[in-house]
Amino acid sequence: MEKPVRIALDAMGGDFGPEVVVPGAARALQQRPNLKFVFFGDRKRIKPLLDADAPLSAASTLHHTDVSVRMDAKPSQALRAGRRTSSMWLAIEAVKKNDADVAVSAGNTGALMAMAKICLQTMPGVDRPAIAAIWPTIRGSSIVLDLGASIGADAQHLIDLAIMGSAMARIIFSIEKPTVGLLNVGVEEIKGLDEVKHASRILREMELPTLCYSGFVEGDDIGKGTVDVVVTEGFTGNIALKTAEGTAKQMAQYLRESFKRDVFARIGYFLARRAFAALKAKMDPRNVNGGVFLGLNGIVIKSHGGSDVIGTARAIEIAYAMARNQLLSKIRDAIPCVSDQFATEPAFEAARASVAARSGS
Amino acid sequence: MEKPVRIALDAMGGDFGPEVVVPGAARALQQRPNLKFVFFGDRKRIKPLLDADAPLSAASTLHHTDVSVRMDAKPSQALRAGRRTSSMWLAIEAVKKNDADVAVSAGNTGALMAMAKICLQTMPGVDRPAIAAIWPTIRGSSIVLDLGASIGADAQHLIDLAIMGSAMARIIFSIEKPTVGLLNVGVEEIKGLDEVKHASRILREMELPTLCYSGFVEGDDIGKGTVDVVVTEGFTGNIALKTAEGTAKQMAQYLRESFKRDVFARIGYFLARRAFAALKAKMDPRNVNGGVFLGLNGIVIKSHGGSDVIGTARAIEIAYAMARNQLLSKIRDAIPCVSDQFATEPAFEAARASVAARSGS
Numbered sequence: 092m093e094k095p096v097r098i099a100l101d102a103m104g105g106d107f108g109p110e111v112v113v114p115g116a117a118r119a120l121q122q123r124p125n126l127k128f129v130f131f132g133d134r135k136r137i138k139p140l141l142d143a144d145a146p147l148s149a150a151s152t153l154h155h156t157d158v159s160v161r162m163d164a165k166p167s168q169a170l171r172a173g174r175r176t177s178s179m180w181l182a183i184e185a186v187k188k189n190d191a192d193v194a195v196s197a198g199n200t201g202a203l204m205a206m207a208k209i210c211l212q213t214m215p216g217v218d219r220p221a222i223a224a225i226w227p228t229i230r231g232s233s234i235v236l237d238l239g240a241s242i243g244a245d246a247q248h249l250i251d252l253a254i255m256g257s258a259m260a261r262i263i264f265s266i267e268k269p270t271v272g273l274l275n276v277g278v279e280e281i282k283g284l285d286e287v288k289h290a291s292r293i294l295r296e297m298e299l300p301t302l303c304y305s306g307f308v309e310g311d312d313i314g315k316g317t318v319d320v321v322v323t324e325g326f327t328g329n330i331a332l333k334t335a336e337g338t339a340k341q342m343a344q345y346l347r348e349s350f351k352r353d354v355f356a357r358i359g360y361f362l363a364r365r366a367f368a369a370l371k372a373k374m375d376p377r378n379v380n381g382g383v384f385l386g387l388n389g390i391v392i393k394s395h396g397g398s399d400v401i402g403t404a405r406a407i408e409i410a411y412a413m414a415r416n417q418l419l420s421k422i423r424d425a426i427p428c429v430s431d432q433f434a435t436e437p438a439f440e441a442a443r444a445s446v447a448a449r450s451g452s
Numbered sequence: 453m454e455k456p457v458r459i460a461l462d463a464m465g466g467d468f469g470p471e472v473v474v475p476g477a478a479r480a481l482q483q484r485p486n487l488k489f490v491f492f493g494d495r496k497r498i499k500p501l502l503d504a505d506a507p508l509s510a511a512s513t514l515h516h517t518d519v520s521v522r523m524d525a526k527p528s529q530a531l532r533a534g535r536r537t538s539s540m541w542l543a544i545e546a547v548k549k550n551d552a553d554v555a556v557s558a559g560n561t562g563a564l565m566a567m568a569k570i571c572l573q574t575m576p577g578v579d580r581p582a583i584a585a586i587w588p589t590i591r592g593s594s595i596v597l598d599l600g601a602s603i604g605a606d607a608q609h610l611i612d613l614a615i616m617g618s619a620m621a622r623i624i625f626s627i628e629k630p631t632v633g634l635l636n637v638g639v640e641e642i643k644g645l646d647e648v649k650h651a652s653r654i655l656r657e658m659e660l661p662t663l664c665y666s667g668f669v670e671g672d673d674i675g676k677g678t679v680d681v682v683v684t685e686g687f688t689g690n691i692a693l694k695t696a697e698g699t700a701k702q703m704a705q706y707l708r709e710s711f712k713r714d715v716f717a718r719i720g721y722f723l724a725r726r727a728f729a730a731l732k733a734k735m736d737p738r739n740v741n742g743g744v745f746l747g748l749n750g751i752v753i754k755s756h757g758g759s760d761v762i763g764t765a766r767a768i769e770i771a772y773a774m775a776r777n778q779l780l781s782k783i784r785d786a787i788p789c790v791s792d793q794f795a796t797e798p799a800f801e802a803a804r805a806s807v808a809a810r811s812g813s
Contacts, residue, residue: 229702239637242645276600276690284603284687310694314702326645327688329637331695333671338696341590341675342703349727356727363720366710 095127096414097192098407099185102132103159103178105197105396105403109133112197113140115403117147122404123411129191131156131178156181160202162396169202170209179203183210186389192414195406197394204240204384211387214419216426217251220386221325222393223259224332225409228316234260234269235313237325238332238382244324249273249290250297251426255385256320257302258421262412268301269319272308274327283307286324301425381409383418390418456488457775458553459768460546463493464520464539466558466757466764470494473558474501476764478508483765484772490552492517492539517542521563523757530563531570540564544571547750553775556767558755565601565745572748575780577787578612581747582686583754584620585693586770589677595621595630596674598686599693599743605685610634610651611658612787616746617681618663619782623773629662630680633669635688644668647685662786742770744779751779 100116102109109132116128127150130137134155141148158177160169173180179198183206185191196203204220213220223236236256237244244252253271260269273291275283287307294304305318310331313321323331350360360367380402382393390413394406461477463470470493477489488511491498495516502509519538521530534541540559544567546552557564565581574581584597597617598605605613614632621630634652636644648668655665666679671692674682684692711721721728741763743754751774755767 227702229705242637274691276603276687277694310691310696311698311701313695314698323691326637327691330635330671330684330688330692333638334674334692334695335671335699337672337675338699339703340672341588342700344590346707349730350724352727352730356724359720359722359724359727361720362723363711363713363717366713366717366720369710369713 093125095125096123096411097127097129097190098410098414099129099131099182099191099194100407101179101182101194101196101198102130102137103198104203105394105398106162107399108159109136109140111398111400111403113137113144113147114400115398116151116407117144118400118404119407119411120147120150122408126150126407126411128152129154129182129185131181131185132159133157133178154181160198162199164199164202166201166205169199170205173202174206174209177206180206180210183207183389183391186391187211193390193392193410195392195394195403195410197396197398197403197406199396200239200382200393203391203393207384207387207389207391211389211391213386214388214423214426217255217386217422218248219251220384221252221255222382223256223385224382225263226313226321226332226335228314230316232263233313233316233319233321234263235321235323235328235332236385237323237328239325239329240384240386242324242326244286246286246289246293249286249322249324250293251386252322253290253294253302253304253320254299254425255422256322258418258425259383259385259413260319261301261421262416262418263409264319266319268303270305271302271320271322272305272312272318274313274321274323274331275307275309277309290322299425301421381406383409383413385418385422388419390414454486456486457484457772458488458490458551459771459775460490460543460552460555461492461768462540462543462555462557462559463491463498464559465564466755466759467523468760469520470497470501472759472761472764474498474505474508475761476759477512477768478505479761479765480768480772481508481511483769487511487768487772489513490515490543490546492542492546493520494518494539515542521559523560525560525563527562527566530560531566534563535567535570538567541567541571544568544750544752547752548572554751554753554771556753556755556764556771558757558759558764558767560757561600561743561754564752564754568745568748568750568752572750572752574747575749575784575787578616578747578783579609580612581745582613582616583743584617584746585743586624587674587682587693587696589675591677593624594674594677594680594682595624596682596684596689596693597746598684598689600686600690601745601747603685603687605647607647607650607654610647610683610685611654612747613683614651614655614663614665614681615660615786616783617683618660619779619786620744620746620774621680622662622782623777623779624770625680627680629664631666632663632681632683633666633673633679635674635682635684635692636668636670638670651683660786662782742767744770744774746779746783749780751775 102112130153160179182194219241221237222240226235257269384391392410463473491514521540543555580602582598583601587596618630745752753771
């Protein structure tokens with residue numbers, strides 16, 4: 092049998108806690124029998140759920156803690172109340188201690204990122220972590236990052252994002268050299284942020300072995316699936332993600348309204364209901380559940396707070412893929428290659444100088 | 453009869469030129485009989501189209517020019533080739549000379565903005581112009597700005613955007629005090645850009661008479677229609693707009709595919725086809741055609757390059773509403789009120805100092 096992949100689960104995270112996390116793990120186990128789970132949280136709530144499922148119970152260990160991070164806690168509050176003691180912290184720490192290969196939590200993003208940063212620290216050569224997600228497109232799906240781990244990015248950080256995103260894309264899409272685009276505006280007059288232009292120049296000159304740089308892409312290229320990896324800084328990325336979610340809901344609402352229009356529309360809906368079920372499944376956010384924290388000394392997967400059993404299983408699936416395909420070492424291999432090979436490049440030097448100037452100001 | 457509203461038209465702008473612009477004007481005239489048009493462009497192509505439509509011909513004058521701005525010209529190229537001579541420039545200049553109340557062009561955005569800035573100059577008290585558009589939402593529609601006129605914004609510019617956007621919203625939505633939100637990210641840990649937080653504090657303290665400040669909104673609030681006016685800087689705004697367009701296209705594509713699924717779906721589609729026509733109309737980008745350039749000493753409307761007759765008429769409708777309801781003087785009244793009343797406010801002083809420091813760096 093294959094080497095097991097060990098998942099640390101924050102059983103108390105998300106809107107529903109163990110009642111969703113435990114069955115979610117059970118569902119994932121059916122797909123991937125070589126999964127092992129370490130649950131952290133309230134034994135009283137978790138134990139009965141585990142006991143009811145023999146295969147899951149056999150694949151799991153349980154660590155009790157009374158402390159859990161509230162969904163609305165600010166990162167500072169969460170750290171004060173839950174550092175070293177909460178189910179969220181302990182799940183992350185299990186990765187640090189090598190008791191698990193990856194941690195999954197549906198707890199609040201800010202707290203999870205703050206704890207992950209403190210507990211796992213950023214990788215050598217990477218300044219700041221990032222959140223990446225799999226974005227459904229017309230052609231299939233793409234990786235988009237950063238979705239809000241940090242705000243603003245210099246050229247160096249954008250290149251780090253390109254490298255980390257393409258490492259993830261190689262695993263998810265099983266391709267040698269994913270195509271990477273930098274998100275930019277198309278209005279000719281302004282041609283985008285200096286940092287973005289700068290990063291573009293460097294990425295073109297570098298010709299990195301692990302990715303194929305495709306140049307600038309615009310907002311509508313995300314949904315088109317023009318590239319495998321879309322790179323942007325966290326503020327814009329977060330707003331793009333939420334705007335797309337809002338637009339998808341808006342379209343779904345228009346669709347529902349249009350079917351209430353008259354009796355023919357109602358009958359039409361009835362006949363086409365299977366097609367609609369398929370459409371709904373395609374638009375289902377649970378299928379893309381699982382934001383991946385990149386750039387840390389360990390992998391942490393953020394499951395959506397409102398995830399149900401299917402969404403949780405999907406996040407665990409992503410965690411499994413990332414751990415099994417050694418996301419971390421893929422990134423670790425690629426990052427120094429950049430700094431070593433190009434430390435003397437004038438463009439890269441300029442980028443470093445610009446980073447230094449910025450962090451000094 | 454009401455005082456006519458005079459529209460200067462760049463007849464050569466857009467992918468189709470006079471063959472779309474002239475019939476577009478004719479269509480708008482049917483709705484608004486007190487429109488007058490001044491066409492700029494190639495007489496050989498425009499004259500026959502005008503001659504074929506007696507009412508339009510009676511409401512129009514025509515100024516010949518051989519020069520037109522290419523759709524793919526960079527702003528610098530457009531200025532070199534078309535300053536003072538192109539149909540685009542002449543349409544803008546007609547507003548400056550008070551030969552027209554507003555200019556409409558489907559030419560390229562970068563060139564149009566560059567020419568408008570040079571010809572009309574920014575309003576006293578406004579540093580940089582902005583592009584605003586009417587964004588369809590679940591509740592109706594909202595104004596979103598800036599969609600790419602400039603990149604990055606300090607607190608002062610964000611407040612200018614709030615004032616200009618709410619002036620436009622008062623006209624479009626006929627409401628006294630439109631609600632205004634600042635676009636921000638929801639991730640608690642980082643809580644958004646300093647400029648955005650700063651602008652938020654000032655807007656709250658100011659209690660401007662012409663708008664109701666509602667605080668931060670996130671990307672998905674745009675489609676929900678949470679506020680009447682969504683304010684953000686041009687890079688993020690442009691990417692949000694394009695991402696929403698991309699997502700809408702993606703959903704439409706999913707929908708088309710789902711109806712090809714089986715024979716029931718096909719019959720269902722046939723029965724519900726009227727509902728779909730209504731849905732299509734609702735999703736039709738032509739209905740929201742018309743980006744409004746704000747902050748200049750004159751109103752310029754950017755019609756989409758690919759607009760057809762309906763889209764062009766819609767852009768002219770917006771131009772009509774803006775001119776008729778004195779958008780410019782509404783903005784002119786509101787801007788000094790801010791600087792006069794709050795020049796001594798510590799928060800505002802800090803904002804000014806921050807602006808000065810930034811422009812000096």
